[in-house]
Amino acid sequence: MRINRWVLLGIVLFFLAFPVLVPSDYYRHIFIIALMWVLIGSSWNLLAGFTGQVSFGHAIFFGTGAYTAGLCVTKLGISAWWGILLGGPVSTLVGLFIGWVCFRLRGPYFALATIAVGEIFRLVAIDWRSFTEGMEGILIIQTFRSKLPYYYLGVALAALCMFAIHRVVYSKWGYYFVAIREDQDAAESMGISAFRYKSLSLMISSFFTGLAGAFYMNYMAFIDPHVVFNLHDISIMAILVGIIGGVGTIWGPPVGAFIMVFLQETFRSSFFGLFPRWVSESHVLAFGLLVIFVIRYLANGVIGDWPKIRRLWTREKAYS
Amino acid sequence: MEILVQTLVSGVLIGGIYALIGIGMTLIMGVMKIINLAHGQLMMVAMYITFVLFEYFGLDPYFSLLVSMPALFLLGIFLQKYLLNPLLKVDSILPENQVLMTVGIGMVLTEIIRFIFRSDYRSVKTAYSATALYIGPISLNFPMVVAFGIALLLTAALFFFLLKTDLGKSVRATAQNADAAMIMGINAHWITVLTYGLGSGLVAAAGTLLLPIYYLFPDIGGPFTLKAFVITMLGGMGSTIGAILGGVVLGVAESLGATYISMALKDAVGLVIFLLVLIFLPGGLKTLTKV
Amino acid sequence: MAYFQTEHLTKNFGGLIAVNDLSFQVEQGQIFGLIGPNGSGKTTVFNLITGYYPQTSGTMRFKGSTIDGLPTWKVCKLGIGRTFQVVKPLRRMTVLENVMTSAFNRRQSMQAAREKALEVLEFCELSKKLDYPAKGLTIGDRKRLEIARALATEPELILLDETMAGLTPQEQREGVELIRRVRDTGKTIIIVEHIMHVIMNLCDRILCINYGQEIALGTPAEVANNQAVIEAYLGKE
Numbered sequence: 001m002r003i004n005r006w007v008l009l010g011i012v013l014f015f016l017a018f019p020v021l022v023p024s025d026y027y028r029h030i031f032i033i034a035l036m037w038v039l040i041g042s043s044w045n046l047l048a049g050f051t052g053q054v055s056f057g058h059a060i061f062f063g064t065g066a067y068t069a070g071l072c073v074t075k076l077g078i079s080a081w082w083g084i085l086l087g088g089p090v091s092t093l094v095g096l097f098i099g100w101v102c103f104r105l106r107g108p109y110f111a112l113a114t115i116a117v118g119e120i121f122r123l124v125a126i127d128w129r130s131f132t133e134g135m136e137g138i139l140i141i142q143t144f145r146s147k148l149p150y151y152y153l154g155v156a157l158a159a160l161c162m163f164a165i166h167r168v169v170y171s172k173w174g175y176y177f178v179a180i181r182e183d184q185d186a187a188e189s190m191g192i193s194a195f196r197y198k199s200l201s202l203m204i205s206s207f208f209t210g211l212a213g214a215f216y217m218n219y220m221a222f223i224d225p226h227v228v229f230n231l232h233d234i235s236i237m238a239i240l241v242g243i244i245g246g247v248g249t250i251w252g253p254p255v256g257a258f259i260m261v262f263l264q265e266t267f268r269s270s271f272f273g274l275f276p277r278w279v280s281e282s283h284v285l286a287f288g289l290l291v292i293f294v295i296r297y298l299a300n301g302v303i304g305d306w307p308k309i310r311r312l313w314t315r316e317k318a319y320s
Numbered sequence: 321m322e323i324l325v326q327t328l329v330s331g332v333l334i335g336g337i338y339a340l341i342g343i344g345m346t347l348i349m350g351v352m353k354i355i356n357l358a359h360g361q362l363m364m365v366a367m368y369i370t371f372v373l374f375e376y377f378g379l380d381p382y383f384s385l386l387v388s389m390p391a392l393f394l395l396g397i398f399l400q401k402y403l404l405n406p407l408l409k410v411d412s413i414l415p416e417n418q419v420l421m422t423v424g425i426g427m428v429l430t431e432i433i434r435f436i437f438r439s440d441y442r443s444v445k446t447a448y449s450a451t452a453l454y455i456g457p458i459s460l461n462f463p464m465v466v467a468f469g470i471a472l473l474l475t476a477a478l479f480f481f482l483l484k485t486d487l488g489k490s491v492r493a494t495a496q497n498a499d500a501a502m503i504m505g506i507n508a509h510w511i512t513v514l515t516y517g518l519g520s521g522l523v524a525a526a527g528t529l530l531l532p533i534y535y536l537f538p539d540i541g542g543p544f545t546l547k548a549f550v551i552t553m554l555g556g557m558g559s560t561i562g563a564i565l566g567g568v569v570l571g572v573a574e575s576l577g578a579t580y581i582s583m584a585l586k587d588a589v590g591l592v593i594f595l596l597v598l599i600f601l602p603g604g605l606k607t608l609t610k611v
Numbered sequence: 612m613a614y615f616q617t618e619h620l621t622k623n624f625g626g627l628i629a630v631n632d633l634s635f636q637v638e639q640g641q642i643f644g645l646i647g648p649n650g651s652g653k654t655t656v657f658n659l660i661t662g663y664y665p666q667t668s669g670t671m672r673f674k675g676s677t678i679d680g681l682p683t684w685k686v687c688k689l690g691i692g693r694t695f696q697v698v699k700p701l702r703r704m705t706v707l708e709n710v711m712t713s714a715f716n717r718r719q720s721m722q723a724a725r726e727k728a729l730e731v732l733e734f735c736e737l738s739k740k741l742d743y744p745a746k747g748l749t750i751g752d753r754k755r756l757e758i759a760r761a762l763a764t765e766p767e768l769i770l771l772d773e774t775m776a777g778l779t780p781q782e783q784r785e786g787v788e789l790i791r792r793v794r795d796t797g798k799t800i801i802i803v804e805h806i807m808h809v810i811m812n813l814c815d816r817i818l819c820i821n822y823g824q825e826i827a828l829g830t831p832a833e834v835a836n837n838q839a840v841i842e843a844y845l846g847k848e
């Protein structure tokens with residue numbers, strides 16, 4: 001789905017103007033979180049949707065990036081903003097290690113391994129108190145009181161990530177990634193080292209997710225193992241963002257990110273106060289039902305199954 | 321020395337129950353070629369059923385087996401027939417759709433239970449929960465021994481089923497080659513449905529047996545799903561004997577970890593073993609025994 | 612030293628000996644046939660050459676150096692391409708994208724890969740179907756695509772695994788034509804085939820195997836008249 005350049009310009013302008021048009025800190029916050037998920041979802045999608053390696057452990061990279069930024073403060077005595085520069089590379093190194101361990105496994109077994117490694121990271125982060133401050137977490141002082149700097153940084157990072165992924169996908173590497181996804185054995189016989197290219201995909205993926213983590217540390221000013229190495233809130237959320245939007249597409253994850261974050265917020269606030277309190281506690285239930293529904297009926301996501309959605313719409317119109 | 325023996329014995333006892341969890345998952349893996357990430361959650365549901373029967377009807381957990389196993393068997397069949405099987409026909413980019421579906425199912429089960437029961441820790445304390453048997457200086461927790469015994473019985477029954485009955489052989493045939501099995505007149509569709517039910521029933525038994533010696537809260541499913549696949553990887557995917565070995569190894573390893581390293585990292589032990597197996601022994605212990 | 616040769620190549624699958632002490636030589640520019648009844652080990656030989664799994668014993672040499680133990684992708688880089696018996700198109704990519712992926716083996720830029728891919732597709736007469744998704748192709752076109760993909764990696768030696776199976780007689784004729792044209796561009800070909808008239812017409816030399824072992828090696832005429840070969844096939848055409 002190649003997007004018209006005027007539409008693209010329109011989107012960019014909208015995002016640049018948004019905080020001015022909507023001066024509410026509440027909505028700015030939601031957008032910032034959604035932009036962060038654009039980063040995480042797009043990186044997950046590069047590895048899973050394009051290269052076919054479905055990671056259930058992206059929290060590993062998010063947490064690593066977040067802790068890199070946090071440790072800058074607690075261990076190195078420098079500003080957490082250095083984490084924005086370091087978070088990506090450190091996560092990439094972790095990614096290399098994970099790839100070396102896990103890429104010998106195919107399909108669902110790779111997914112399992114990523115869950116296990118994710119859990120190990122979480123448990124180690126809890127237990128290694130002298131290094132990570134354990135469950136107390138890391139608390140820093142937020143640099144800016146206004147949300148605007150964080151918002152625009154988020155826009156910049158999201159745009160950078162999408163641009164990078166776009167360049168990669170429409171290049172030799174992109175072709176190689178998809179070849180590996182479609183048929184790893186055939187790919188090898190075409191001169192593609194599956195291990196090397198899976199690793200490259202993972203490195204890019206972990207880089208941007210780590211970057212998102214470092215961003216999170218700077219924006220939210222508090223992290224702990226439960227928050228950043230979380231299986232459901234980070235790893236599975238990343239998968240949901242990818243699936244809802246559409247795996248294997250460039251615009252899927254951004255769409256998915258905004259849908260998921262807004263959905264989450266809608267539930268958390270009990271539909272903005274319209275529904276009783278218990279609704280807010282059922283947002284995970286809603287997510288679970290959404291997973292089931294999407295996988296069963298809309299497996300290629302909103303973007304991927306767009307033709308299907310359109311057909312449903314037009315069929316309805318035909319009767320009225 | 322005494323401590324070591326005690327640790328080992330406890331490990332083996334709980335390993336027997338773990339084996340039930342592992343066998344269920346490995347069967348599902350073998351027949352359906354998917355990883356059931358709702359496995360622990362199914363067990364959790366069974367535990368809550370057992371809990372309710374005990375709290376409100378005074379039914380002893382061991383008798384609850386007669387309720388929880390069939391109940392989960394039916395739930396498993398329902399899930400497989402309406403949610404998982406239909407996915408086979410969908411051609412999506414991600415081949416792991418079935419796995420993701422089980423994740424969704426797990427989430428929904430957990431949240432429904434949380435909605436009904438809240439997140440409070442529950443436990444079942446029967447008259448004999450704290451009693452111990454003694455063999456010399458080694459103390460054996462009575463419920464654990466009974467659980468181990470029942471687990472053995474169930475495992476034996478399962479083996480009898482798989483090896484001696486026609487239906488059981490159909491399950492094994494489908495696990496080895498679904499297409500060939502279909503040509504031979506086996507309704508592979510029903511076999512997959514049955515197997516998921518069977519796997520669910522077995523893990524229900526494990527849950528019911530574990531309840532007297534554990535505690536219960538809605539999120540307990542996750543760690544057990546992880547344990548289930550650690551066991552399955554250890555033992556070799558699809559191998560029932562491997563699952564038994566894997567269960568015992570995990571039980572003993574956790575026990576040793578709890579005694580000699582720390583209680584907190586007990587769960588990490590299983591994960592580390594899992595990774596070591598991945599790196600050095602990708603076929604699981606099964607490759608060592610050449611079974 | 613021949614252009615490509617195997618020496619005492621053996622593959623044992625834990626009790627089942629799929630390839631048994633095979634030694635043969637292929638000269639540059641030849642079309643070398645590998646025939647034998649079903650299950651005789653032909654595809655296994657190809658899998659060994661391309662490094663899908665390691666041999667139990669024996670050596671394979673290409674242009675003088677051994678290729679033992681090399682990963683599949685490296686074998687391709689060295690100049691050995693292959694097609695698969697059960698074709699493996701990259702289903703969600705178009706025909707052009709499939710071949711471009713192969714072309715990247717020797718070309719770095721999108722432009723260069725595209726040029727090479729278009730050239731190969733022209734050669735294989737698939738130009739009209741550039742933008743068709745691979746999963747929608749007929750079996751005949753899929754076989755062509757398989758060959759096109761192998762050619763786009765710019766190999767010197769190509770292994771063709773039963774490229775004629777399942778094709779109509781007309782498609783087979785076109786297939787034979789294509790293979791001849793490939794040889795005419797200077798490539799060396801090892802071809803596994805069941806269809807006798809194809810093999811007999813195309814090949815310079817033929818190796819016939821059964822149960823992984825050599826039962827005849829020579830010119831088409833020699834092999835066709837070989838008693839053991841006739842027996843192995845039980846008079847099969």
